[in-house]
Structures are given as C-alpha cells and as structure tokens.
Amino acid sequence: MKGGKLNLEISGKLSQKLHITPQMKQSLSILQMPITELLQELNSYLEDNPVLEESENKENEESSKSSDDDRDEEPVKEDTDGDEIDKIDWEEFYRDNNDITYTPTDEEGYDLEKFVSxxxxxxxxxxxxxxxxxxxxxxxxxxxxxxxxxxxxxxxxxxxxxxxxxxxxxxxxxxxxxxxxxxxxxxxxxxxxxxxxxxxxxxxxxxxxxxxxxxxxxxxxxxxxxxxxxxxxxxxxxxxxxxxxxxxxxxxxxxxxxxxxxxxxxGNQAIKPDVYIVKKENEYDIILNEEGIPALRMNTYYLNLLKNKALDGNTKEYIEEKVKNALWLIKSLNKRQKAIYRVVKVLTEVQTDFLEKGINYLKPLKLKDVADETGLHESTVSRVTSGKYAMTQQGLIELKSFFVKGLDTDTGDMSTQKVKNMIKDIVDSENSDKPFSDQRIVELLNGQGINIARRTVAKYRDELGIPTKSQRKRIRR
Known part of the structure; x- marks a missing residue:
C-alpha cells in the first residue's frame, strides 16, 4: 500500500454485560405477579411442561397445610442463582424429591363472597x-x-x-x-x-x-x-x-x-385482591387469595422414565431440563406464598391503628424496616408489595400504601400524611382576614410536638394545593 503504514496491535477492553439465568427471571417474575397474572402464567407452564401436572388428590394437603401453619418460624430464603438445581444428584432426587408439591392455601371460616363490587x-x-x-x-x-x-x-x-x-x-x-x-x-x-x-x-x-x-x-x-x-x-x-x-x-x-x-x-366485577386482612376477635388473620391456583406436583411417569437405562441421550436431556424447570417453579411458588404472608403479617402488625381507624393513623414505615423483620432483602419486599392489593375493612389497599415517610415528633415518628392533614386543618380554621404564614404554621405544629422546618411546611402546603398566605388573603376578599 503506497505511502501507507500498517499498524498491528493487540488491546484489551473490559466491559460489563447483563446476564440473568432463566430460572432467576422466572422466580423474580412469579414473586412480583399479582394473582390474576399468576393464574395466566401457571396455565402456560402447565401446557409447556409435561413433567408438571395438577394434583387431583389431596394426599399432600395436610402436610402442606401444617407447613403453612408454621410460616412464622420457617425462614424465608432469598432466591439463589439456580446452581443448586443445575447440580442435581438424580439418584438422590429419586429418593427424596418425588413428593415435592405446591398446595395453595385453603382457608375456611370466612365468607369472602361479600368482597364484591x-x-x-x-x-x-x-x-x-x-x-x-x-x-x-x-x-x-x-x-x-x-x-x-x-x-x-x-x-x-x-x-x-x-x-x-x-x-x-x-x-x-x-x-x-x-x-x-x-x-x-x-x-x-x-x-x-x-x-x-x-x-x-x-x-x-x-x-x-x-x-x-x-x-x-x-x-x-x-x-x-x-x-x-x-x-x-x-x-x-x-x-x-x-x-x-x-x-x-x-x-x-x-x-x-x-x-x-x-x-x-x-357488569359486576369480583374484586381480586392478592390477600385478605380479616379481623377475627382481637387479632388479624392473613389470608392469601389463591382461588383458582392449582395444586401442582411432578408427573411420576417422567421421573420413572429417567431411570430407564435404555433411554436415549436427547430424550433424557429433555426430561431432565423439564424436571429442573418444574422443580424451580414449585420452589418459586412456595417462596412466593411464604414471602407474601411474612410481609403482610409485618405490615398488619405495624399498621394496626390504620386498619382500625383510617388513613390518619398510618405510621412511618420503610422497606428496610420490613426487610429487617422478615429477613428478606429490600428488593424482595418491594417486589412482594408492588402491584398487589389487600382487602381490609378500610377498603382495597395497595400493599405499597402501607409504607409512608415520617417526621420526628416529641412522641416519636408521625406519618407525613397525618402532618399534611394537620396543616390543612390549620388553614381551614384560620381567620380569613388574617391567614397564617408558613412560619406561623410551623409554630403551631411545634406547639403540638411536631418538629418541622418552614420549607417542609411550604412543600406540603404546595402538594396539598393550598395557596400562599398572600394568595389566600386575595382570594377571600
């Protein structure tokens, strides 16, 4: 090449790429799904995986039920990356895992038909x-x-x-x-x-x-x-x-x-909450809504087929993969069941006053607080509460609504919603000819033991759509 120069060099380049296993995607997706989506997905899984089948008898329900009753004591483990399933010892699996099932909760003693709008x-x-x-x-x-x-x-x-x-x-x-x-x-x-x-x-x-x-x-x-x-x-x-x-x-x-x-x-629509929080005597019961979700188990025909020494390699590999997927699905469903129960139980214990008396009695609560109580990661708590609803005596409430920011007071934290309502009450009761300034509202709140800055009052007032002192005075003339 005339007048040209050929340069050869080797260079290294580091780059990050996202990689998430199919099992992890499935587990995270199932954890986040509300009940209506979960029903649709399970139907797809049943059609796609011959190893997975609906359980037509209830021989495993009693053992499953007893495990549900022990949910408070049983730790909820975070999802793993699927390595444990990829390393299955099939001989040990045949001995110990043929009875792995998923059984939806089957609560009795409540008339849930009344929750219809x-x-x-x-x-x-x-x-x-x-x-x-x-x-x-x-x-x-x-x-x-x-x-x-x-x-x-x-x-x-x-x-x-x-x-x-x-x-x-x-x-x-x-x-x-x-x-x-x-x-x-x-x-x-x-x-x-x-x-x-x-x-x-x-x-x-x-x-x-x-x-x-x-x-x-x-x-x-x-x-x-x-x-x-x-x-x-x-x-x-x-x-x-x-x-x-x-x-x-x-x-x-x-x-x-x-x-x-x-x-x-x-026409009429049945409300589809993911969980019912029902008062029974002096405490609240947590009832997962799993209506329509089938009890699942693995088909023993395919498990036994894997024991056949004459089975060709491709067929064996196909069945083993389907068994892994079925096992992961069942484990994911059980984790979802326990995680929702655990999280809602903590929400109910912290926000009992809200359930009894209404929105003004919401207490400050963070994702980290629930994560610490349940032993779950904050991101897991977030997925459990996102897009899911609880039917309570206060109505249909999104689970994430149980989390509220708080302000320091002489008696502890108070929810920002309650402080906003107090600001609104102060403005509603003021003399129309002499409306309160933001600083005066601060002083009135301080008198009630609420430590708040003037700029915070201005922010909350603006969020409530309340005009400034001078604007309120002009409007009322």
Whole structure:
C-alpha cells in the first residue's frame, strides 16, 4: 500500500454485560405477579411442561397445610442463582424429591363472597385514589379535570394550557397534577404516549433501572426495527445478549398498552385482591387469595422414565431440563406464598391503628424496616408489595400504601400524611382576614410536638394545593 503504514496491535477492553439465568427471571417474575397474572402464567407452564401436572388428590394437603401453619418460624430464603438445581444428584432426587408439591392455601371460616363490587368506572377508581391522597386546591382541581378527560384507553391527550384554562390554575399545577395521577392504579394511566405508558408501568413494577433505560431507548430509536422484527440489529445497536433482549421483550409483554379499558362496561366485577386482612376477635388473620391456583406436583411417569437405562441421550436431556424447570417453579411458588404472608403479617402488625381507624393513623414505615423483620432483602419486599392489593375493612389497599415517610415528633415518628392533614386543618380554621404564614404554621405544629422546618411546611402546603398566605388573603376578599 503506497505511502501507507500498517499498524498491528493487540488491546484489551473490559466491559460489563447483563446476564440473568432463566430460572432467576422466572422466580423474580412469579414473586412480583399479582394473582390474576399468576393464574395466566401457571396455565402456560402447565401446557409447556409435561413433567408438571395438577394434583387431583389431596394426599399432600395436610402436610402442606401444617407447613403453612408454621410460616412464622420457617425462614424465608432469598432466591439463589439456580446452581443448586443445575447440580442435581438424580439418584438422590429419586429418593427424596418425588413428593415435592405446591398446595395453595385453603382457608375456611370466612365468607369472602361479600368482597364484591358493582360496576366501577375508571373515573370512580381514580377519584377514590385522588381523595385518599390528601391532595386538594389547585393541584387537586387539575387532577380531577385530568381524570375526567382521559381517553377510553386511559391516555391524557389534552394540553396543559387547556386544563389550566378550564380550572383557572397555572400550567405548573397541571404538570404536578398529571405526575400525581400517573402514580395511581392501574399502572400506566394518564400517560401521554405509548412509550410513556410502558415506562411508567416498568418503573412502578420496580424493574431494574437498566432495563427501563434499555426499553426506553428501544422504543425511542428502534420502533421501526421492532415492528419489522429486525431483532439482530436492535441487539447489536444496544450491545446486549440474546437472553437480555428476550427478558426485555418479556417485560414489555407484561405491560398493558391500554390501561383504561380494564374498567367499565363489564357488569359486576369480583374484586381480586392478592390477600385478605380479616379481623377475627382481637387479632388479624392473613389470608392469601389463591382461588383458582392449582395444586401442582411432578408427573411420576417422567421421573420413572429417567431411570430407564435404555433411554436415549436427547430424550433424557429433555426430561431432565423439564424436571429442573418444574422443580424451580414449585420452589418459586412456595417462596412466593411464604414471602407474601411474612410481609403482610409485618405490615398488619405495624399498621394496626390504620386498619382500625383510617388513613390518619398510618405510621412511618420503610422497606428496610420490613426487610429487617422478615429477613428478606429490600428488593424482595418491594417486589412482594408492588402491584398487589389487600382487602381490609378500610377498603382495597395497595400493599405499597402501607409504607409512608415520617417526621420526628416529641412522641416519636408521625406519618407525613397525618402532618399534611394537620396543616390543612390549620388553614381551614384560620381567620380569613388574617391567614397564617408558613412560619406561623410551623409554630403551631411545634406547639403540638411536631418538629418541622418552614420549607417542609411550604412543600406540603404546595402538594396539598393550598395557596400562599398572600394568595389566600386575595382570594377571600
């Protein structure tokens, strides 16, 4: 090559790539699924895995039931990476594991049929959440307008200025109101586009941020490639492996592109909570809702077939893989059952006053507090509580609503929701001609033993949609 120079060199490059085993994906997915999704997934597993079958007799139910009764004493182990299943000693497995089963809880003595609602529109569902959020004033008015003008599919298609004009508020108030409504159930509600709808749902499902970012980039830059099934180009552009891409597709398939269509026009609907918290005498019983979930076991025909020395290698490998998958599924279901029970039991013990008296009696509670009590990792507690609901005497409550931030007081921590309600009560009772300043509200709260800064009062007042002192004085003239 004339005038050219050929340089040869060897260089090393370190890079990180995501890798998560199929078993771990399955276990994490099962842990996070609400009851309705779990039923659908189990049907798919039963169709796909011949080793897995429904148990038609109840010979194992008594032993399973006794183990359920001992849930308080039995430790809940974190999920492993699946190495233990990959290293199965098949001879030992034949001796000890033929009776591995999953049996749903079968609580008796309660009439759960009373937990039925009439037809509920998306508007009613969202307005209930708005009222219990404690938001009012300009932001509350804007939120109500947004809720009343969502499309049938649950999207917010208006402009901020239109809502601001309708309810006579600032556009910044409309933006805050939209962010609030987007935290409501169903996940993805009030999104402005399909991309935002999916992003909101993945965030609320506590999907790892790296996957949320990858999916956002996929939808932003590779929508046409996705529609045309040019998957290799997508993987090359994003620099991800096949299993990571498959997991991303799995996550997207779990989202609902039209969250508003889940309500209205379908007659009476049975509420499908994941757990019932039922008061019995002077304590609360935790009842997992596993209605419709089949009892599972492994088919002994295939287990015995593996003992056949004449079995060809490919068939043996296929059956062994299906046995591993069935075993992992059953273990994952049992872990899910115990983890939900453990977490809800702690939530119930901490928030007894809330269950008895209402939202003002919620106590400050963090994920770490429940993790410490249950021995679970914080991320596991998060997955257990995300997207799942409990039926209580206070109504249908999302489990994550049991977690609230707190403020220091002379008598201990107090929930921010209760402090907000106190601020609202102070403003409602003030002299209309001489409204209280934020500093005066601080002094009144300090007099009740609540240690709070002026900027915090201003923040809570703004979140409640309460105008400033001067604005309230002008409005009331």
């Amino acid at each position: 009439g037809e509920k529109t998306i508007y009613e569902h969202l307005m209930y959440q708005l009222k219990t959020s404690g938001c009012s004033g300009e932001i509350g008015a804007a939120a109500e307008n947004i809720i009343g003008n969502l499309s049938d599919e649950g999207y917010f298609l208006d402009e901020f200025w239109e809502v601001a004009q309708d309810v006579d508020v600032e556009e910044s108030d409309v933006e805050k109101a939209l962010l609030l409504v987007q935290t409501f159930d169903p996940p993805g509600i009030a999104a402005r586009s399909l991309k935002e709808c999916i992003h909101i749902q993945l965030s609320q499902f506590n999907v790892e941020q790296v996957y949320v970012d990858f999916i956002a980039e996929l939808l932003e830059k590779h929508e046409k490639d996705l529609i045309a099934y040019r998957y290799d180009e997508i993987k090359s552009s994003l620099g991800i492996e096949d299993d990571t891409f498959e997991y991303m597709m799995f996550l997207m398939r779990k989202t609902d592109p039209k969250p508003g269509l889940n309500f209205g026009g379908r």
